[in-house]
Amino acid sequence: MESRSSGPTTWELTWSDEFSGAAGTLPRADKWNFYEGGVGNNELERYVKLGDPDGAAQKHASLDGDGHLVITAYKNTDPNLRCPNQESPTVCAATSARLDTFGKFSQQGGRFEARIKVPDGRGLWPAFWAKGTGTRVNEIDVMEQIGNRGSEAGRAHSALHGTDDLHLNGTYTLPSGKFADDYHLFAADWYPDHINYSVDGVSYHTIYRNAVEQSGRKWPLVEDFYLILNLAVGGDWPGPPDETTPFPSRMYIDYVRVFKATTPLVDAIGAITNHNDQCVDVAAAGTADGTAVQQYACNRTGAQTWTLATDGTVRALGKCLTVLGGAAGSGAELRTCASGADTQQWRVEAAAQSATVKMAQLYHLASAKCLQVPSTGSRLEVRECGPALAQGWSLPTAPTGRWKLDDGAGTTVKDASRNAAHATCASGVTWANDAARGTVAQFDGSRSCATATGPVVDTSKSFTVSAWVKLTATPTRNVTAVSQDGVQQSGFYLQYSRSMNAWGFTRMSADVANPANNTSTYGTSPPTTGWTHLAGVYNATDRTVRLYVDGAPAGTPVTVANAWSATGPLAIGHGKWNGARTDFFPGQISDVQAWPVALGPEEVRALRR
Numbered sequence: 095m096e097s098r099s100s101g102p103t104t105w106e107l108t109w110s111d112e113f114s115g116a117a118g119t120l121p122r123a124d125k126w127n128f129y130e131g132g133v134g135n136n137e138l139e140r141y142v143k144l145g146d147p148d149g150a151a152q153k154h155a156s157l158d159g160d161g162h163l164v165i166t167a168y169k170n171t172d173p174n175l176r177c178p179n180q181e182s183p184t185v186c187a188a189t190s191a192r193l194d195t196f197g198k199f200s201q202q203g204g205r206f207e208a209r210i211k212v213p214d215g216r217g218l219w220p221a222f223w224a225k226g227t228g229t230r231v232n233e234i235d236v237m238e239q240i241g242n243r244g245s246e247a248g249r250a251h252s253a254l255h256g257t258d259d260l261h262l263n264g265t266y267t268l269p270s271g272k273f274a275d276d277y278h279l280f281a282a283d284w285y286p287d288h289i290n291y292s293v294d295g296v297s298y299h300t301i302y303r304n305a306v307e308q309s310g311r312k313w314p315l316v317e318d319f320y321l322i323l324n325l326a327v328g329g330d331w332p333g334p335p336d337e338t339t340p341f342p343s344r345m346y347i348d349y350v351r352v353f354k355a356t357t358p359l360v361d362a363i364g365a366i367t368n369h370n371d372q373c374v375d376v377a378a379a380g381t382a383d384g385t386a387v388q389q390y391a392c393n394r395t396g397a398q399t400w401t402l403a404t405d406g407t408v409r410a411l412g413k414c415l416t417v418l419g420g421a422a423g424s425g426a427e428l429r430t431c432a433s434g435a436d437t438q439q440w441r442v443e444a445a446a447q448s449a450t451v452k453m454a455q456l457y458h459l460a461s462a463k464c465l466q467v468p469s470t471g472s473r474l475e476v477r478e479c480g481p482a483l484a485q486g487w488s489l490p491t492a493p494t495g496r497w498k499l500d501d502g503a504g505t506t507v508k509d510a511s512r513n514a515a516h517a518t519c520a521s522g523v524t525w526a527n528d529a530a531r532g533t534v535a536q537f538d539g540s541r542s543c544a545t546a547t548g549p550v551v552d553t554s555k556s557f558t559v560s561a562w563v564k565l566t567a568t569p570t571r572n573v574t575a576v577s578q579d580g581v582q583q584s585g586f587y588l589q590y591s592r593s594m595n596a597w598g599f600t601r602m603s604a605d606v607a608n609p610a611n612n613t614s615t616y617g618t619s620p621p622t623t624g625w626t627h628l629a630g631v632y633n634a635t636d637r638t639v640r641l642y643v644d645g646a647p648a649g650t651p652v653t654v655a656n657a658w659s660a661t662g663p664l665a666i667g668h669g670k671w672n673g674a675r676t677d678f679f680p681g682q683i684s685d686v687q688a689w690p691v692a693l694g695p696e697e698v699r700a701l702r703r
């Protein structure tokens with residue numbers, strides 16, 4: 095299942111057409127209809143229907159064999175072809191195609207996106223849009239473009255239409271050039287309380303439900319919507335084509351994809367900050383039920399270390415962020431987590447507070463309101479969701495890799511993070527059932543696992559790696575639990591050092607044979623053959639490494655001479671020395687994590703789950 099991220103939300107693919115098929119073939123009949131109705135807006139095209147003579151459908155809408163759907167508008171040469179929607183019916187200017195998914199696919203909520211290259215010409219009106227299956231009036235225009243009319247060539251339009259004369263329009267302008275010059279990604283991200291339009295990942299237009307309802311009109315996004323692709327010609331908005339309009343004109347669609355929002359695939363851990371750079375904080379680090387949750391100067395203590403858990407809860411100090419009342423202004427507090435309680439369920443939503451400020455919102459399910467900083471006092475509260483800065487939050491980072499090593503069969507180790515950097519193990523890495531940690535990977539001291547491609551962390555920047563490890567016996571040589579391959583050496587080693595007879599976190603001074611020196615931090619006592627949680631943190635700000643054993647810092651940070659970038663795969667169960675994989679781990683490993691930041695002590699403690 096493909097997923098993609100858009101801001102802090104993870105989207106899971108629910109429907110798509112990649113338009114991969116032989117050149118000249120019709121779009122898939124199980125996905126698309128040729129539209130058979132009339133047109134409005136005084137448009138000047140006649141849409142072909144499936145079964146029209148002379149292969150007209152294929153001529154106007156077919157695959158190009160190169161992964162694209164091509165909708166083609168031709169100049170009409172038939173003087174008897176009348177466009178009936180005209181006030182005084184006139185000869186149609188063009189023939190074209192309009193496709194839709196009515197009766198074949200529709201969805202309520204989620205992300206609707208398409209990668210499209212529009213044609214360039216006066217009077218052309220390509221569009222990617224969606225309509226409500228029930229009303230056929232409610233409408234999301236993800237992209238409309240009206241071609242070669244001065245500055246319109248660099249503009250794309252979006253809109254939300256509904257009853258009560260609801261017409262809310264947005265416009266995106268390219269930094270330079272025309273839309274017809276290349277493909278662009280047009281998307282609408284539809285959440286319960288707002289819809290957000292973007293071009294090429296740049297968000298430019300957000301419409302909130304409460305603002306629409308407060309204006310006395312109905313929110314139109316309350317039904318399933320089906321998709322429409324078309325190339326209109328002429329009409330009230332673009333005006334008629336003229337002698338400069340090229341025919342045939344072609345609209346290319348690389349793909350149409352629809353996603354549903356899911357909760358994050360992995361927990362994110364860290365501070366939640368607002369636009370004032372204040373932190374979400376448990377008052378006086380109290381753990382009694384009902385302790386206020388407030389904004390407070392950031393100090394990165396446990397009272398400010400939040401886990402955005404995959405179950406929708408937001409946790410600190412072992413308890414859950416809770417709002418009990420449903421009314422606007424209800425205060426935030428800490429409470430014992432209760433399974434599935436709506437009062438403790440939060441959803442991360444992408445939002446745009448302004449054209450330049452785009453922070454996440456925390457949407458509270460029970461009250462259907464958003465967490466915000468109060469206008470007076472410090473205790474956080476919920477209010478109607480809107481584009482207020484007071485509702486903007488910077489959320490903790492998620493790991494760039496998480497291999498739980500609970501796969502239990504085969505040689506593929508799944509990465510649960512958004513990166514999906516799955517690892518492949520040499521046969522001989524097996525599976526064991528552990529009383530404490532469930533299914534874990536068993537390493538025999540001569541085989542290991544490595545990600546299929548590339549690095550997972552940039553070792554020249556801040557990062558954190560962690561793992562639960564359990565040795566078979568005290569080794570008689572160095573052994574490594576987690577590393578990332580360089581050419582000659584590993585970029586780091588989360589390891590057992592034989593010479594120190596202790597756990598260590600090590601970086602070599604250079605990626606050369608027999609490097610002159612290394613920098614390490616070590617635990618203070620010999621390892622046992624029970625489970626130990628190891629974390630290595632490289633902090634690029636002060637260029638230091640630090641080891642944590644069972645969540646406790648082992649000594650003080652040590653300065654690294656050269657934080658070179660290891661560009662090979664991340665490895666579980668080996669280190670690299672002078673070009674060869676070595677230091678194979680004998681024992682069990684569980685829940686390896688890689689983070690693109692230097693986690694603080696409270697965050698490292700929170701990794702031990």
Ligand SMILES: [Ca+2]
Nearest residue numbers: 112161348349
């Ligand atoms: Ca394609």
